[in-house]
Amino acid sequence: MRALRLQGAGIVVTAAACVIALGGPFGGGRAGLGGDRFSVPSDATELVVVSSPSYHPPGSIATLQAYERAGRHSPWRAVTPKWQAEIGVSGFYNVRREGDGSTPTGTFRIGRRMYGNDPNPGGLHDAYTRLVCGDWWDEDPYSAHYNELVHVPCGTTPSFAAWSEALWTETVAYPYFAVLETNNNPIVRGADAPGSGIFLHAWIGEPTEGCVALPLPELLLVLRWLRPSAHPVIEMGTTSEVGTRA
Numbered sequence: 001m002r003a004l005r006l007q008g009a010g011i012v013v014t015a016a017a018c019v020i021a022l023g024g025p026f027g028g029g030r031a032g033l034g035g036d037r038f039s040v041p042s043d044a045t046e047l048v049v050v051s052s053p054s055y056h057p058p059g060s061i062a063t064l065q066a067y068e069r070a071g072r073h074s075p076w077r078a079v080t081p082k083w084q085a086e087i088g089v090s091g092f093y094n095v096r097r098e099g100d101g102s103t104p105t106g107t108f109r110i111g112r113r114m115y116g117n118d119p120n121p122g123g124l125h126d127a128y129t130r131l132v133c134g135d136w137w138d139e140d141p142y143s144a145h146y147n148e149l150v151h152v153p154c155g156t157t158p159s160f161a162a163w164s165e166a167l168w169t170e171t172v173a174y175p176y177f178a179v180l181e182t183n184n185n186p187i188v189r190g191a192d193a194p195g196s197g198i199f200l201h202a203w204i205g206e207p208t209e210g211c212v213a214l215p216l217p218e219l220l221l222v223l224r225w226l227r228p229s230a231h232p233v234i235e236m237g238t239t240s241e242v243g244t245r246a
Helices: 216-225
Strands: 004-006 011-013 046-052 061-068 083-086 106-116 127-130 135-137 149-151 177-180 199-202 212-214 233-238
Touching: 061 212, 061 216, 199 216, 212 216
Parallel strands: 046 233, 106 127, 199 212
Antiparallel strands: 004 011, 046 061, 061 083, 083 212, 106 177, 106 233, 135 149, 177 199
């Protein structure tokens, strides 16, 4: 088990073994990976769990904890303590729709490119893109580039702007972030689109529009810990949905 170090604080997290019994299907909605919305793919050896006792936790505050395992048949072991995380203003939803302010439930891949408005922090195992003026996340469900990063000339207002995020202007939320692949492969567009632009980003001091937010020191710990070879995933839902831990 690798311990995560809080840089500059001299703290090393060496959580005891924590075996996860994964929950089964719950409610409706489109699966994140496979037929069981809360199944973890066999190739994943890094797992981020975001959970709360109910769909609508007070203040939209949930718990985030990271786990890893040596191989597909090995037990999961916690590598961080339980941290507070902000989720969507509408809480968790099993069936999300674009713009409803909820955090989708299920298990999803974590994108293999990091983004941010600040310089590369170093220590990342994934490629990093520093945002510049004109970088938008297209959140118009009728757009050809829905749920994608799109660059337009600085000062230009794209046709999808009314729905979308001007990423370079979000300096509090997006010093750094990872994309949670909650509507990918394929991307579903149109009236029934389940949403876009769901990120793991920095704490903003209030509920998000569906993203998961951590204080910046903890966020950087997680982003630096993620490795492409570990095929990391994130599991989000109520405590009963994501499973029990002993």
